[in-house]
Amino acid sequence: MFDLISQFIQRAILQGTPLLFGSTGEIITEKSGNLNLGIPGIMYMGGISGVIGGFFYQQSVRIVNPVLAILIPLVCALAGSLLASLIYCFLTITLKANQNVTGLALTTFGVGFGNFFGGSLIKLVDSDVPSIALTKIAKVYKTTLPFAQWLEDSDSLPLQILEWFCKTFLSYGFMVYLAVVVALIAAVLLKKTRMGLHLRAVGENPATADAAGINVTKYKYFATCIGGMIAGLGGLYYVMDYTNGVWSNNGFGDRGWLAIALVIFATWKPNFAILGSYLFGALYILFNYIEGASMEIIPVLKMLPYLVTILVLIFVSMRKKRENQPPASLGLSYFREER
Amino acid sequence: MKKEKKSVKTAENTLPSAVKKTERELPFYVVKRGDAEQTFGRAALIRASAIVIALLLCGIATIFVTGDNPISIYATMFKGAFGDAHNLWKTLQDLAILLCVSLAVTPAFKMRFWNTGAEGQVLISALATAMCMFYFGGAVPTPVLMLIMVAGSVLAGVIWAVIPAIFKAFWGTNETLFTLMMNYVAIQLVEVFLKVADKSGSNTVGPSLLKHGWFPELFGQKYLLNILIVAVLTVLVYIYLKYSKHGYEISVVGESENTARYIGVNVKKVIIRTMVVSGALCGVAGLLLVAGTSHSIDSNLVGGRGFTAIMVSWLAKFNPLMMVLTTLLLVFLNRGSAEVTTKFGLNTAYSEILTGVILFFIIGCEFFIQYKIVANRSHKLFKKKGGSENV
Numbered sequence: 001m002f003d004l005i006s007q008f009i010q011r012a013i014l015q016g017t018p019l020l021f022g023s024t025g026e027i028i029t030e031k032s033g034n035l036n037l038g039i040p041g042i043m044y045m046g047g048i049s050g051v052i053g054g055f056f057y058q059q060s061v062r063i064v065n066p067v068l069a070i071l072i073p074l075v076c077a078l079a080g081s082l083l084a085s086l087i088y089c090f091l092t093i094t095l096k097a098n099q100n101v102t103g104l105a106l107t108t109f110g111v112g113f114g115n116f117f118g119g120s121l122i123k124l125v126d127s128d129v130p131s132i133a134l135t136k137i138a139k140v141y142k143t144t145l146p147f148a149q150w151l152e153d154s155d156s157l158p159l160q161i162l163e164w165f166c167k168t169f170l171s172y173g174f175m176v177y178l179a180v181v182v183a184l185i186a187a188v189l190l191k192k193t194r195m196g197l198h199l200r201a202v203g204e205n206p207a208t209a210d211a212a213g214i215n216v217t218k219y220k221y222f223a224t225c226i227g228g229m230i231a232g233l234g235g236l237y238y239v240m241d242y243t244n245g246v247w248s249n250n251g252f253g254d255r256g257w258l259a260i261a262l263v264i265f266a267t268w269k270p271n272f273a274i275l276g277s278y279l280f281g282a283l284y285i286l287f288n289y290i291e292g293a294s295m296e297i298i299p300v301l302k303m304l305p306y307l308v309t310i311l312v313l314i315f316v317s318m319r320k321k322r323e324n325q326p327p328a329s330l331g332l333s334y335f336r337e338e339r
Numbered sequence: 340m341k342k343e344k345k346s347v348k349t350a351e352n353t354l355p356s357a358v359k360k361t362e363r364e365l366p367f368y369v370v371k372r373g374d375a376e377q378t379f380g381r382a383a384l385i386r387a388s389a390i391v392i393a394l395l396l397c398g399i400a401t402i403f404v405t406g407d408n409p410i411s412i413y414a415t416m417f418k419g420a421f422g423d424a425h426n427l428w429k430t431l432q433d434l435a436i437l438l439c440v441s442l443a444v445t446p447a448f449k450m451r452f453w454n455t456g457a458e459g460q461v462l463i464s465a466l467a468t469a470m471c472m473f474y475f476g477g478a479v480p481t482p483v484l485m486l487i488m489v490a491g492s493v494l495a496g497v498i499w500a501v502i503p504a505i506f507k508a509f510w511g512t513n514e515t516l517f518t519l520m521m522n523y524v525a526i527q528l529v530e531v532f533l534k535v536a537d538k539s540g541s542n543t544v545g546p547s548l549l550k551h552g553w554f555p556e557l558f559g560q561k562y563l564l565n566i567l568i569v570a571v572l573t574v575l576v577y578i579y580l581k582y583s584k585h586g587y588e589i590s591v592v593g594e595s596e597n598t599a600r601y602i603g604v605n606v607k608k609v610i611i612r613t614m615v616v617s618g619a620l621c622g623v624a625g626l627l628l629v630a631g632t633s634h635s636i637d638s639n640l641v642g643g644r645g646f647t648a649i650m651v652s653w654l655a656k657f658n659p660l661m662m663v664l665t666t667l668l669l670v671f672l673n674r675g676s677a678e679v680t681t682k683f684g685l686n687t688a689y690s691e692i693l694t695g696v697i698l699f700f701i702i703g704c705e706f707f708i709q710y711k712i713v714a715n716r717s718h719k720l721f722k723k724k725g726g727s728e729n730v
Binding site for chain 2: 104118296310326330337
């Protein structure tokens with residue numbers, strides 16, 4: 001029984017981590033007033049950039065160096081998602097283009113980019129391997145803290161409880177903890193610092209922020225790029241940790257959109273997003289644990305996160321409580337002379 | 340893209356030095372163009388050149404990826420889209436469906452109601468059509484079945500579109516996010532139907548289960564009826580938006596809700612009514628997809644058309660007649676690059692990259708239509724230059 005609960009929590013956390021990266025990134029972005037619907041594309045870009053970097057590294061050496069094995073895909077993923085975010089920033093902030101259209105175009109581009117290079121990379125570089133499998137690098141990414149192994153088969157009850165705790169909460173690759181840390185840092189930055197205050201001002205009313213001497217363009221660029229890079233890490237986590245370094249086209253699925261849903265569910269607060277992402281992760285895998293579940297129940301359960309999000313959206317808009325609202329200028333471009 | 344980026348970067352690079360010397364004055368500033376300056380010819384020229392540059396860039400990228408010579412690549416693309424009768428009909432058919440979805444999102448967009456849920460609205464009406472075919476097929480005569488299918492699909496599209504509209508109208512619920520979420524609810528509903536209808540566990544319910552209620556062939560052409568229906572709809576939507584009172588109200592609400600309220604337009608009513616129209620048109624698209632084209636249903640049937648349609652509609656500035664051209668561009672790219680990728684054994688997602696690049700260019704070029712960049716005469720950069728030139 002305890003094992004079952006432990007396994008359930010583990011799988012929910014593994015499932016929720018890409019969503020947490022994605023939604024933390026999107027929250028930071030949206031707080032600057034940019035509704036970046038390109039997040040699903042950016043997550044694909046991050047994932048495939050990490051895979052390309054890792055692929056060349058793994059092909060070029062016989063024994064992987066753990067530090068390089070982590071750093072190379074990480075840096076590539078950050079660079080890939082930064083590039084994608086810059087396209088979005090340039091079009092929406094500098095050229096004042098429509099955010100919805102730009103975001104959707106970026107998603108088209110990013111998903112296509114991921115699937116194209118994922119599907120054709122081996123052919124393009126004339127490699128002789130049958131498929132992209134970065135198992136060696138994935139092994140480094142999945143290295144876990146050893147506490148649970150130390151305590152294995154212990155006979156006294158407190159030690160057993162301790163082992164259960166370690167197994168359930170301390171046996172993940174580093175990126176799972178990174179996601180939580182990033183979300184917490186984002187929460188503190190947004191709520192407690194001057195920088196966060198400025199960022200929120202830009203998202204609420206850029207004209208006022210501008211009048212107060214805040215550089216609106218700079219804040220929007222930085223928030224969107226950093227948000228995009230965090231979201232890109234979600235893509236990297238998915239391929240390197242969740243799927244053991246094996247890229248499969250469209251394998252990432254609708255997780256990018258789920259991350260955007262999570263932003264609403266968490267009412268634009270990164271600390272709420274932590275719990276929300278694990279909850280969504282749990283809903284995603286719940287059907288495995290329902291005894292005698294028929295085939296029809298799977299899609300119904302998968303529908304739940306979206307339905308819950310819709311309910312939250314409706315509830316928030318009806319209650320009109322100030323701190324739960326979307327940033328007031330969300331989705332609008334700012335042009336100084338149009339005030 | 341690269342060129343534009345560079346020019347802006349150089350402008351930004353000069354910023355730090357400029358800040359020190361002239362108190363945050365940029366060497367260039369941006370001015371919105373007046374209505375008089377917005378001539379049709381200028382706009383068309385800018386858009387056309389953006390598309391040409393984008394196509395050239397895509398060509399270069401394709402050469403890089405395939406190693407083929409550029410003329411042969413464009414020839415292959417052309418062949419894929421219009422090469423023979425079969426390809427031509429397929430292209431026209433794709434055009435008809437995408438155009439139909441684009442027509443559907445246009446009234447709402449003109450009202451600045453950001454409906455990102457066309458994907459779901461089309462899919463749910465496709466589901467309704469398929470369910471009518473599955474449950475009533477063979478039980479009632481074909482004409483009656485056809486009527487049930489039309490009613491069912493339009494009703495499903497309307498319901499899916501009107502729910503977010505009601506919440507938007509009465510409580511100001513964010514429609515972009517609401518409609519986006521509805522897409523995934525629709526996808527999962529289709530999955531439920533697939534599991535119920537086909538016990539073998541396959542991912543589609545195909546023509547063998549949906550035997551009745553297919554659209555008839557006209558003059559031996561499978562897709563002709565679809566194309567004719569969409570052609571008629573295009574003209575109707577054009578007239579509706581341009582010459583009817585409803586169309587006028589939509590544009591007033593889109594320009595300014597306060598103005599609309601001031602002149603006595605019932606904004607709530609207009610929002611809900613327009614989304615009903617939008618949803619009904621999505622219903623037609625779903626009907627055409629299932630009964631007129633695939634005779635099957637799966638959760639990826641719409642294949643992102645709901646999102647592409649948003650871009651089609653926006654690129655054509657919500658003008659249904661212009662949308663024929665923008666749809667043609669995107670369909671040509673899609674079919675053409677599919678031919679290139681099959682020829683070289685590459686992944687078909689390549690067309691999505693090309694579509695993305697072209698869209699970036701067209702989105703970006705709007706800036707040069709709407710605004711102009713003016714040199715800041717008082718800036719040191721120009722004073723020095725101007726001074727030396729004068730001497």
